[in-house]
């Protein structure tokens with residue numbers, strides 16, 4: 105039953121052009137030391153930090169579909185945008201390099217940080233290493249308009265630009281997470297695991313929207329929860345719902361999206377996007393020191409903070425198996441070297 109639904113979804117997805125960029129399927133691993141420490145459900149991690157492509161992360165799956173669309177349109181130059189320490193920008197620069205395209209990245213200063221490491225290390229270092237040109241815009245700039253202006257000037261120069269929206273979040277990119285829902289459900293069935301809930305960090309919404317659309321197509325009853333990193337709950341849920349509907353429509357399977365399947369908890373954002381919180385710092389250290397896993401300050405660390413706090417508050421009571429989707433981002437750690445209050449040499 106489940107496996108035949110997975111097969112139908114594979115067939116529906118196979119109609120869309122895709123370039124192979126990822127190391128898929130990603131592993132699904134138990135986090136036994138963390139589970140024991142927290143005393144709640146058994147915790148698992150879906151390792152989308154291991155997707156490959158410039159140290160991995162969730163944008164790989166989206167870029168497989170987006171870059172194929174760019175190729176289909178005859179593009180020779182990719183334009184995208186994000187925050188200074190954008191993982192999406194970094195992974196896009198790598199994808200463009202691999203496919204022999206030029207890449208222009210517009211980075212929005214959302215945090216106002218003057219720290220040299222924040223502005224030049226981590227993802228920003230990698231953007232440049234992959235050969236992209238980067239330019240900065242002030243916080244609050246209309247980044248979509250800026251991308252259009254850049255595309256226009258590239259057209260004048262005889263280039264064929266292709267614009268990827270921030271986070272790769274449109275129905276094309278979200279197909280990558282429709283596929284991830286299929287992959288996870290198939291993987292769990294293969295080891296006889298019954299997943300009760302799936303939790304992850306949600307930002308530009310393509311990841312969650314793809315998962316919502318994919319789980320709906322599979323008629324799965326996995327409880328999906330996004331932990332917000334930027335917008336307030338109402339806005340975040342609306343963004344996810346809108347994109348999930350558009351993705352389901354684009355996928356063309358006639359699946360209806362149930363508004364109640366879209367859940368975001370946005371209580372872990374703290375002072376704002378990309379700004380550290382005590383809970384994030386504690387969560388990133390805890391996972392590094394109990395499971396040997398690296399998470400990031402902007403997304404997955406706040407997502408984990410939400411997961412851990414909600415376990416302590418009893419949100420998952422009565423559930424046996426909870427999966428955290430690790431969306432990657434550890435390259436950003438090098439942009440935040442002073443955040444963790446680390447002791448340095450002890451001798």
Ligand SMILES: *Cc1c(COP(=O)(O)O)cnc(C)c1O
Pocket residue numbers: 161162163191192271273305306307308309310311312400403404431432433
């Ligand atoms: C982009 C990103 C997210 C959020 O995914 P969206 O599809 O933008 O909601 C989560 N974690 C990491 C590490 C990311 O880079």
